[in-house]
Amino acid sequence: MPVDVTLLRHFVAVAEQLHFTRAAKSLNISRPALSSSVKKLEAELGVELFDRSAEGTQLSPEGRQLLADAQPLIEAETARIAAAEAAAALPATLSLSFVPGVTVGKWTTAWEERHPGVTLRVRPGTEADAVSVLRDGMADLSFVRLPVKGHGLSIIPLYKETAVIVVSKDHPLAAHDELTLADIAGENVVQNPESVGDAVELVAAGVGMLRLPQSIARLHARKDVVARPLVDAPTTEIAIVWIEDDLTPDMEEFVGIVRGRTAASSRALRPTGDPVASAPAKAAEKKAPAKAPVAKAPKPSKPQVKHSRGALQARNRRRGGGR
Secondary structure (H helix, E strand, O other), rough: OOOHHHHHHHHHHHHOOOOOHHHHHHHOHHHHHHHHHHHHHHHHHOOOOOOOOOOOOOOHHHHHHHHHHHHHHHHHHHHHHHHHHEEEEOOOOOEEEOOOOOOOOOHHHHHHHHHOOOOOEEEEEOOOOOOOHHHOOOOOOOEEEOOOOOOEEEEEEEEEEEEEEEEEEOOHHOOOOOOOOOOOOOOOEEEEEOOOHHHHHHHHHOOEEEEEEEHHHOOOOOOEEEEEOOOOOOOOOEEEEEEEHOOHHHHHHHHHHHHOOOOOOOOOOOOOOOOOOOOHHHHHHHHHOOOOOOOOOOOOOOOOOOOHHHHHHHHHHHHHHHO
């Protein structure tokens, strides 16, 4: 197991000088801190490195063995830490692979706009290596055409592709806008050719016809062949795949972009005090009947004061100039 290099160096200082105080002074740390380091190393290794029953500071057999092995261990651990620090200092990257026919431009553009600090490496692949690139470490995420074989994979289907029949421009079926399986019954139909380009070349020469996903047919479009939708044929499906145990936050973010997550959306928790209502709660809120309007209390009327007849006559005289 990896050993803390600092603890190991502290041990070596004591083991070589056989004196805790002098060793602590040479390391420029306090004696209690040095004693704590030695005890922690003993706890990690499960052995006593010093003979506590002896007078003065003496190594135990395990301590003598560790002292003999210490320098190679220190060098190895130092190299491991340096390599980890160097790897952490490298620019972050995310690698993608995609099978022919998949267009990833809108997703890579969105990624570069949102995460300019993480370099995106995109490589075209083939149907054959769509999964192996993940296991070989050549890609973090792979766009594949289902089905794919392999265990330990996370697979998210994205969209379906229409099947098409590619025929020579002069073929009688080229006159149709769309075809059915019955239309091509008995024809020489090639599927899953080793080289699509070579197969299209043969079709252009009038040799048979070719069944392909529509996206692949578009890649190999040319003037002397046409592609017609095969409306009742099974569709193919494109998915994004990764090794289940290798998912990182960057991979998860890219998958979110592919699935339509916008720049404004976030999976992070909101600050305390800014609660977000759950979907069921929002739905219940929408279905709740509207609250009845609250009746306003009538304005209080001014109290009516009864005046005597004499007082009324006096008030009238003041208003009318007196009589």
